[in-house]
Amino acid sequence: MTRRANVLTDVFCVLIVILSLMFLMSFPTSLSAKVTGICSNCHTMHNSQNGDDVARTGTGVGWDGSGQLTGGSTAGGAQMTTLITSCVGCHTSTTNQTVVNLGGSSIPIVYNTVQPVQPLAGGNFYWVAQGDDTKGHNVYGISAADSNLGEAPGFTGGACGSGSRCHVSLAQPPSPSNFNRGSCQGCHVFTYHHEDNGVYRFLKGHGASIGSSLSNARRNITTYPDYVLGVEDSDWEKTTSAVDHNYYKGTTTAYTNDGDELTNQQTLTSFCSGCHGDFHGPQSGNDGMGSASPWIRHPTDIALPATGEYSSYNPVTAYSTEAPVAWVNPSTPDRAEAIVMCLSCHKAHGSDQSDMLRWDYTDMIVASGNSGGCFTCHTDKN
Ligand code: HEC
Ligand code: HEC
Ligand code: HEC
Ligand code: HEC
Ligand code: HEC
Ligand code: HEC
Known part of the structure; x- marks a missing residue:
């Protein structure tokens, strides 16, 4: 090869590298979900410091404005995995801030005891804690x-005997009938704080045919792949923009049974359907949503058409965190693969609206020129 051809090849190679970098940067990539910081955080x-108990328990535990864990009472004795407090305690703040920074560790807050300034993606338990169920x-x-x-509502499981308690209520104390899970762990059944394993926000089921005990073997995601996929925003949507947000997994495949759909689909909607089975599908009598217009329940895990009234909402370029969508491939979002999901209208934990909606449903009025909420997608119904 001549010298000139070599230079041209080099320039070409550099160009290819730059172009592929630009290509990669334009797509969301999964960031580290592992905890960071010193162990003692x-x-x-x-569970002993200067002879006193350290771990805190009971109602009212949370992080205060100076990064101290306060409230509740100190708990004697050994603690699960030597943690300083419970799931609720560590994810609670007595301030209005939703990310607590302790030298080196950032803790996402899901329950603020005073009204939060900027709730994270899942919303906040503040409002339900005020007594509005x-x-x-x-x-x-x-x-x-x-x-x-x-x-x-919409529960499709079997008889609500021992073990079905989480589908009936997440407010029961830990007991054998909720496998000592319930509360946060009714949904975040297994947690992976020290792993980056691709389970979106620790949303994994308990594996089909649970039997009489929930063995820790079911934590294994290769043997039990009933978990949600997605690309996690690094600050849990404390700050957002058209490209700075979570990317959820969706599908256009019809569900065929109630038990295995989280394994089959790995979508956010199939996760919610684990407890609210009737609201999506499969179709059987009055259960499910139907398979085409006219729908019998608001459809989810269906494509957001790019035609008609829906053509005015392009979530690739103008994503709305008020009415988000999921994607067939969350890491390569494509307009033709935008999907309606449960979280298009609801928050997962709670919101300032009834039915945990993302907006005030009483503002959705025909012929008043309104926008947002339902009108984000149904652009010609306002
Ligand atoms: C910001 C909080 C946080 C920090 C900092 C932290 N951990 Fe953990 N760790 C947890 C939580 C929460 C669990 C609970 C179980 C789970 O989800 O894996 C845990 C579980 C563990 C476990 C048992 C489960 C497993 O994955 O093996 C070990 C061992 C562990 N931590 C060691 C450490 C060590 C060593 C350090 C310091 C180098 C550390 N942790 C720092 C929060 C933290
Ligand atoms: C001692 C503090 C502590 C305790 C106890 C704790 N967590 Fe966490 N948790 C954290 C921190 C810190 C993070 C943020 C990790 C990161 O940087 O992405 C986190 C992250 C999470 C996330 C989001 C994961 C993600 O992808 O960002 C969930 C869900 C969660 N925790 C649930 C739980 C549940 C359920 C329990 C009880 C079994 C629990 N946590 C106990 C500190 C704690
Ligand atoms: C009904 C199921 C459910 C329950 C109960 C639940 N979570 Fe979540 N959680 C979710 C879902 C779904 C997400 C993902 C939300 C999103 O990305 O929009 C999530 C996200 C999170 C996150 C990441 C921050 C965020 O807002 O996205 C943390 C931390 C967390 N949960 C902790 C908890 C703790 C602690 C509890 C108990 C106090 C709890 N969760 C109870 C379903 C649940
Ligand atoms: C582990 C079971 C479980 C899962 C998974 C679950 N839910 Fe629920 N959900 C319940 C229970 C139990 C109730 C009734 C009691 C209550 O409101 O807490 C409920 C109630 C609701 C309500 C009515 C709230 C009210 O109080 O009026 C909405 C809306 C809802 N869920 C949406 C969702 C969405 C969206 C998801 C997926 C992110 C989801 N749920 C996942 C168990 C679950
Ligand atoms: C994320 C986008 C999105 C949001 C937000 C949304 N919808 Fe829809 N909606 C759709 C899609 C897509 C369909 C199905 C269209 C089709 O049949 O192709 C649909 C279907 C419907 C249908 C049934 C139409 C039929 O042909 O059977 C009604 C009614 C409806 N939506 C009302 C609402 C209301 C009310 C709200 C607000 C609470 C809302 N939608 C929010 C996307 C959305
Ligand atoms: C298009 C917006 C939209 C979508 C998508 C949506 N919901 Fe709803 N949901 C609502 C509205 C609005 C209500 C208030 C009651 C009503 O109009 O039916 C509601 C009410 C609920 C309730 C409370 C029912 C009761 O009896 O109090 C539950 C539970 C629920 N939704 C779960 C889900 C689940 C699970 C999914 C996904 C399979 C989902 N929703 C998808 C808008 C939506």
Whole structure:
């Protein structure tokens, strides 16, 4: 090869590298979800310091404005995995801030005891804790059982005997009948704080055919791949923009049964359907949503058409965190693969609206020129 041809090849190679870097940068990439920081931020080896108990328990535990864990009472004795407090305690703040920074560790807050300034992606348990049962999932450690709902609406599981308790209520204390899970762990059944294993926000089921005990073997995601996929925003959507947000997994494949769909689909909607099975599918009598217009329930895990009224919402370029969508491939979002999901209208933990909606449903009025909420997608119904 001549010298000139070599130079041209080099220039070409550099160009290819630059172009592929630009290509990669234009797509969301998964960031580290592992905890960081010094061990003592979260662990206490002997639960003893200067002879006093360290771990905190009971109602009212949370991080204060100076980064101290306060409230509740100190707990004697050994603690699970030597942690300084419970799930609720470590994810609670007594300030209005939703990310607590302790030298080196950032803790996402899901329950603020005062009204949060900027709730994270899942919303916040603040409102349901104020006593309005319609504004959040009622979970043990934060609120009493829901006074309106005796079980998860749309629940399709079997008899609600021992072991079905999480589908009926997440507000029961730990006991063998909820496999000592319930509360946060009714949904975040297994946690992986020290791993980057690709489970979106620790949303994994318990594996089909649970039997009488929930063995820790079911934590294994290769043997039990019933978990949600997605690309996690690094600050849990404390700050957002058209390209700075979570990317959820969706699908256009019809569900065929209730038990295995989280394994089959790995979508956010199939996760919610684990407890609210009737609201998506599969179709059987009055269960499910139907398979085409006219729908019998608002459809989810279906494509957001790029035609008609829906053509005015392009979530690739103008994503709305008020009415988000999921994607067939969350790491390569494509307009033709935008998907309607449960979280298009709901928050997962709770919100300032009834039914944990993302907006005020009473503002959705025909012929008033309104925008946002339902009108984000149904652009010609305002
Ligand atoms: C910001 C909080 C945080 C920090 C800092 C932290 N951990 Fe953890 N760790 C946790 C939580 C929460 C768990 C609970 C179980 C889980 O989800 O894996 C845990 C579980 C563990 C476990 C048992 C589960 C496993 O993955 O093996 C070990 C061992 C452990 N931590 C060691 C450490 C060590 C050593 C350090 C310091 C180098 C450390 N941790 C720092 C929060 C933390
Ligand atoms: C001692 C503090 C501590 C305790 C106890 C704790 N967590 Fe966490 N948790 C953290 C921190 C810190 C993070 C943020 C990790 C990171 O940087 O992405 C986190 C992250 C999470 C996330 C989000 C994961 C993600 O992808 O960002 C979930 C869900 C969660 N925790 C649930 C739980 C549940 C359920 C429990 C109880 C079994 C629990 N946590 C106990 C400190 C704690
Ligand atoms: C009904 C199921 C459910 C329950 C109960 C639940 N979570 Fe979540 N959680 C989710 C889902 C779904 C997400 C993902 C939300 C998103 O990305 O929009 C999430 C996200 C999170 C995150 C990441 C921050 C965020 O807002 O996205 C943390 C931390 C967390 N949960 C902790 C908890 C803790 C602690 C509890 C108990 C107090 C709890 N969760 C109870 C379903 C649940
Ligand atoms: C582990 C079971 C479980 C999962 C998974 C679950 N839910 Fe629920 N959900 C319940 C239960 C139990 C209730 C009724 C009691 C309550 O409100 O906490 C409920 C109630 C609700 C309500 C009515 C709230 C009210 O109080 O009026 C909405 C809306 C809802 N869920 C949406 C969702 C969405 C969206 C998801 C997926 C992110 C989801 N749920 C996942 C168990 C679950
Ligand atoms: C993320 C986008 C999105 C949001 C937000 C949304 N919808 Fe929809 N909606 C759709 C899509 C897509 C369809 C199905 C269209 C089709 O059949 O192709 C649909 C279907 C419907 C249908 C049934 C139409 C039929 O042909 O059977 C009604 C009614 C409806 N939506 C009302 C609402 C209301 C009310 C709200 C607000 C609470 C809302 N939608 C929010 C995307 C959305
Ligand atoms: C298009 C917006 C939209 C989508 C998508 C959506 N919901 Fe809803 N959901 C609502 C509205 C609005 C309500 C209030 C009651 C009503 O109009 O039915 C509601 C109410 C609920 C309730 C409370 C029912 C009760 O009896 O109190 C539950 C539970 C629920 N939704 C779960 C889900 C689940 C699970 C999914 C996904 C499979 C989902 N929703 C998808 C808008 C939506």
